[in-house]
Amino acid sequence: MSSQPTPQPMARWRSQLHEIIFEADTPAGKLFDVVLIGSIILSVIVVILDSVPWIQFKYGAILYALEWFFTILFTIEY
Numbered sequence: 001m002s003s004q005p006t007p008q009p010m011a012r013w014r015s016q017l018h019e020i021i022f023e024a025d026t027p028a029g030k031l032f033d034v035v036l037i038g039s040i041i042l043s044v045i046v047v048i049l050d051s052v053p054w055i056q057f058k059y060g061a062i063l064y065a066l067e068w069f070f071t072i073l074f075t076i077e078y
Contacts, residue, residue, distance in 0.1 A: 021077075036077065043070040 023029040043066075049055045050063045 039070060039073060043067075043074075046070065 020028040
């Protein structure tokens with residue numbers, strides 16, 4: 001018998017999620033950081049494009065949806 005208790009599935013899942021988000025030296029952590037930085041850059045570009053009147057007129061609905069997508073994404077990440 002081992003003296004170590006078997007981790008519960010939820011505890012294991014939370015541990016893996018913590019490693020991905022907070023451990024930048026792992027491959028998954030590096031990928032998470034790259035995706036997060038890319039999302040931030042794309043979000044800023046969307047806000048900039050939305051401030052240009054003719055782009056906002058032509059693509060306003062798409063930009064609005066993208067703004068909400070990034071808002072939800074960043075809320076989940078927080």
